[in-house]
Amino acid sequence: MDTFFSDAEQAFRAEVRAFIRANLPADLAARVRAGIHLSRVDMARWNAILDAKGWAAHHWPQAYGGPGWTPIQRFLFEAECADADAPPLSVFGVYLVGPTLYTFGSAAQKAAYLPGIRSGDTFWCQGYSEPNAGSDLASLKTTARKVEGGYVIDGAKAWTTEGHFADYMICLARTNPQVKPQAGLSLFIVDMTAKGVSLQPVITIDGAHSVNTTFLDAVFVPDDALIGEVDKGWTYAKFLLSHERTNNAQVHRSRREFTRLKDLARQVAGPAGGSVLDDPVFQRRFAALDVELSALEVTVLRVLADQTDGREPGPEASILKVIGSELQQRISELAMDVLGEEGIRQSHGQVDGDAGPAATEAAGWAERHLFRRVVTIYAGANEIQKTIIARTVLGM
Amino acid sequence: MDTFFSDAEQAFRAEVRAFIRANLPADLAARVRAGIHLSRVDMARWNAILDAKGWAAHHWPQAYGGPGWTPIQRFLFEAECADADAPPLSVFGVYLVGPTLYTFGSAAQKAAYLPGIRSGDTFWCQGYSEPNAGSDLASLKTTARKVEGGYVIDGAKAWTTEGHFADYMICLARTNPQVKPQAGLSLFIVDMTAKGVSLQPVITIDGAHSVNTTFLDAVFVPDDALIGEVDKGWTYAKFLLSHERTNNAQVHRSRREFTRLKDLARQVAGPAGGSVLDDPVFQRRFAALDVELSALEVTVLRVLADQTDGREPGPEASILKVIGSELQQRISELAMDVLGEEGIRQSHGQVDGDAGPAATEAAGWAERHLFRRVVTIYAGANEIQKTIIARTVLGM
């Protein structure tokens, strides 16, 4: 895709690459390669390194500490980070909460929270979905009742990823039950150490703990925890969800995984002698997947080019989540086929040295493969995305 | 699948094979191999040969001239016919109208019409669907008004396959507009030469004429053209549509096409030297399709075994149309990939002799491939079939 980038952009890319090579701790990269659920400490370490360089909040405006990059530069930065197995930045803090705060928050909120997000000192989680409202956000039941000096929040939030090490939750709650469902919601900052907040771990299909159910039992939040205006939360939340749509494509991570998987397939013995990648059937499957991934990369670039040039996003922005999530699943499905029996082992007898690449990488692939079932469900299930495409883009 | 059949059934199969080998005219088989839309003369010829042997109406009860075969014997008979490239029997006469008449018709109707269907002397077409009611039969607009001595039918029928050479139409018309849509329909026999019947050819995507729109302009039919009771037509029509569900699977035709295509792939030069079938990617595609086709064959046999043993059809009967039609399309799609440039030629320079098998067979495959788009649409579009499966089998 090199023809897409200007000489200046290529130079920028080289600068990013050099910085990462010099500054990304090797043990961190190794952990990224091996698994998927990173600890808070892991993520904070890399966040701090980037922050020192001024690159942590790389898609924020310069006024709020961003580096002032174009969307294309951000794309290249993210591509290089993925290529180098750098930890992902916290999705919630950097990608979702930051933009919400600098767009809708008060001056005091910006001052209080943005620096911590940038530096990686504070972590955030998201309190949108509820146990009885999966993709149907308009039916939220959590309430925030106005009291002297603040609000009292009652309810439960489902799928609070990283909630068990987050400092704050950005929480959607019903402040007005009289109006139609979408209209009476407001957005709050909830301190996760506040009285009445409790978590129940949700172990996911991969056997890991990254998700929780969060119970909010008469949690008091002060007035200045309200973001923007009361009853406007739905508008802000929608903004949030649509703001980083290109992030939903996960195209850099998918490209990196694809490349690693292809390397692995070159080393794993195939059924007919030679490597798996010597099998023409596997070759062709890799090629077909690569074609679709290449197309997605260009689609992301098209959306970013529109952003760079200040145009409205074209209809192709709406397909990123659907295509991106399906490709993530297809890559890990292919990985399971490449790995064969190694892929279903949760432990390996001789991982120290001569067990071969399949044994060393298998556990990570299997975990990712299982957890990957979630990507077509979260952030608006793909069926909902398709309905949205049909209705809003095609006018059906 | 040989383990499925008893020794007696294997012997029956051999008898059928011997009869076909001795009696199927070679020119007829050649025409079946080459194209898809047979003339009335072609079909009648083979029908007459079978009728002389007592095998034409092979799934009718013996009381009406059937040979008294079990469903499994019928399966084997049809498999042998397909294997030998025998022309298909008229779907409408033998498969649909015959069973309707011997089940619901009067003694006079049975005597008048069944022999001609058996012998191939009379051809029938189906008048269910209408220009504004595709898969939604309950919304039919054609009316039959009671008059002295009979009914006057007004309306239009869509997709009357073989209507241009049919002698009779079995026609669903509204006799009672007062009741709910399904309740007021009746089933009539319409003489295609009657005053007021006119046809407009519908050329299909393959460029051929097998389908028509039939206009019924004040067509008088006598009282004895009514099948069964007035206003009960919907019940009869549903019976008709569900009666030969195994026929919708088209499994014998698909198996025959698959075998022929594989033979062809052995002879056509592949991209990397050798034949197309020497390419492991094509090999695997053939294998994957063969697996699904084998599964469908067993599914059909399961339904037939239930029939043989007098059990209610199991839920698997409902999937035959969906799976069967999708496989038909996948076979012809694979054919286009096997044929390459030969597949898009409507004519071939040197079809006499040394043009090679691709050139000789290409036109037939291309026509079939195009016409094949229809199989997931007709007889209840597959989307409707899936809704039926979800509602009736899964109770959703």
Next chain:
Amino acid sequence: MRRSEHRREEDALLRDSARRFLEDTNAWSPTRAGDPQARWRAMAELGWFALGLPDALGGIGGDPAQCMVILEEAGRVLDDAPLLAGLLLAPPVLAALPLEAAQPLADGLQAGSVRFAYVPDAGLRLGEGATLLSGRSRLALGIDLATHWIVPVGSGSANGAALLLLPASAAAARDGTVLMDGRTAAALTFADLPVAPDAVVARGEAAFELAALIADAAAVGASAEALGAADAGLALTVSYLKDRTQFGAPLASFQAVQHMMAESFCEIAQMRSLLMWAADALAGPAGERARAASALKAYAGVQGLRAVARCIQASGGIGVTQEYRIGHVYKRLQTHAALFGSTQEHLARFGAAA
């Protein structure tokens, strides 16, 4: 496949009793029996291990289709008992032994005291005058519980093939693991293990044919478990979808969800058809047996898995939690897709045979 009314009634009775036992005692059940060996003996008391054994060894006739009923039911509850080897693979091995050697093993099998594990070949070989066993196996299920190992050696060709029946006390390095679906398994490595003459069930052509039969039967049996798991998974999902309301209506009422489940139903029905063919073909000639087994295994590994993935998708968030059962169904099918020959291997073999 075409079972008489009588056999069908027998199958139904067997299915009911197996389902009751398995539901009451499996890992998902609150009343689960704690001791795997005791549970195994209870299964034996139900007569399961007589189903596949020939009359001559005190069994009841050797009908693979009845064994499939048990395996399918075990799959429904995601049972982790390694039933496959005892039900399907031991009978042909015992039938190949001299009666005096076979009878005590058959008796023990039926009593639950003799328990077999199948150790799939991955380049095992006999050296030194065909008496020393070396090499590494593929993953074997049920090694922990087994008293005897069924070990095909050099099974790639008739020349030099042997089929061994080794005591589980034989010296072997066990590279054990917990599998994706929670069961345990191990690859065994032998290093010049002396093989006693009476441990050799068959040699040469006979061993080659027996090993092929066993490999096919393992593929079919594993797929029967997968089918049971998938079928129960679909039922669970449909039931959940009827209860769960979103956007003001039960999920089951949405057309897209209905079509997803209809597609999974079609795939599972087709998988059942292939199982019926393959179960039938296990008793027939090797060519059709191999074709049917590979067709089933390949289908289970692609369409079967896809049918279950669709159930997860339709279930939404709950579908990806550890506590909900559908994810475990997925893991069972994914595990079986990798065991006993991969999808691609089976598809290639099926294609080559046609």
Next chain:
Amino acid sequence: MRRSEHRREEDALLRDSARRFLEDTNAWSPTRAGDPQARWRAMAELGWFALGLPDALGGIGGDPAQCMVILEEAGRVLDDAPLLAGLLLAPPVLAALPLEAAQPLADGLQAGSVRFAYVPDAGLRLGEGATLLSGRSRLALGIDLATHWIVPVGSGSANGAALLLLPASAAAARDGTVLMDGRTAAALTFADLPVAPDAVVARGEAAFELAALIADAAAVGASAEALGAADAGLALTVSYLKDRTQFGAPLASFQAVQHMMAESFCEIAQMRSLLMWAADALAGPAGERARAASALKAYAGVQGLRAVARCIQASGGIGVTQEYRIGHVYKRLQTHAALFGSTQEHLARFGAAA
């Protein structure tokens, strides 16, 4: 791909004017101009053939992306004019000729009096001191209208490759046919045709590289037409679905139908992305150019075709009639899937290059 605002405005103007002309004069239009040569001259008068030509030959800069605008618009109306060769392939061929030979051809191209056809190589060879042309080509479009043939020879390797520009009066047996999509095409067979020295545009490495560029450009241009056809087909279908009522509601209101169309939309959007990459890459190094062209061609042949098949399905019965346009869109995409290298060939090449 990343076009300046200025270029984007130019593209939009070009698209509008091309669409107007093509809609007014194509085979589906009631006011269609009867004479293909006259229509061709009208296209030339619109300046289309200057778009791809370099300044030095009187063109306006050689931007493949603008040529793609024309081809996409031609695809939208399923135009049967063989534009590809003149728009995309002639410019690099003319640029490789000496100026005095190229200029009159470039002038004629822009005037509409010189019309090129691309005769794809399928084992053509030059014998007898590289002066006698023999062998058979693949199917070539626009042979009837062409005045000149672009003929790559021995293009499988640099060694012995040549690129010829032959007058359409050259002796060749034409194995002509009507294609599935209604256009005419022919495979040419040459039997020791003497080739004049000035008919040889390039030899050896240069010819090999030029032939590769042309083959890639043909794959990309054909896919641009396919994209236009598919995009217009989707719009037509969506519009039909909004009008057509079944079961008491517009078809467009059914969730299953909505999802089908959303999936087609996704595929067509992805195809457009690949076209933008490939159009860009045509001006770049051979490696990325080949990869991008093959990615696009393979995608158009599978997902593009599938997107249109879904439109037929959603349309129901009318979708399979000759009089309705969507079936013709399908035929165009199926035809393009077979021309200029099959899907599998392109996928294999893409995979090998990665």
